[in-house]
């Protein structure tokens with residue numbers, strides 16, 4: 001009896017219309033995200049701060065700005081993979097998962113190492129890192145989905161994303177291009 005009722009409510013919840021709507025949402029969402037790549041639609045630059053700096057000073061200014069505004073967000077959402085001595089999750093002690101995570105964390109740091117603040121370590125120049133981070137925010141590729149599913153608290157909120165975009169916009173005004 002109970003089993004039958006469950007079946008009925010299951011098919012009632014998933015009418016063909018509902019399935020269509022779900023499919024539409026699934027297909028439409030990533031497309032919109034990609035279409036906005038590189039543009040500043042909803043992530044508008046709201047900073048009034050105008051920065052200009054003499055040679056060398058720009059690193060210091062960007063870093064002070066970073067430590068005060070963006071670092072706490074990255075600590076919450078990125079440091080597990082993009083910095084040394086992360087707070088290791090409990091499942092790290094499961095051997096197979098340990099190996100997978102090690103690989104992920106090692107690779108992540110080769111690309112972008114946030115251990116010593118800005119300028120970040122890794123293979124990119126500061127201006128390349130800023131651009132790469134902006135791309136990852138715009139297309140929502142970081143933190144990786146598999147990680148986000150296990151760490152809800154690492155999800156970036158809209159205000160996190162806005163704070164990161166604003167910091168990048170301020171930084172790009174003073175970061176020279178093509179300089180290590």
Ligand code: HEC
Pocket residue numbers: 074077078079080081082104105107108111112124129132133134136142143144147156
């Ligand atoms: C679960 C581990 C993990 C977390 C958490 C994570 N990343 Fe990554 N990230 C990676 C890996 C692995 C790569 C390298 C492979 C790739 O590009 O997918 C990477 C690559 C990147 C790159 C590309 C760097 C380059 O020069 O190509 C950027 C930018 C980036 N991550 C930003 C972030 C930001 C910002 C956060 C937090 C909001 C974050 N990541 C959180 C694992 C992670």
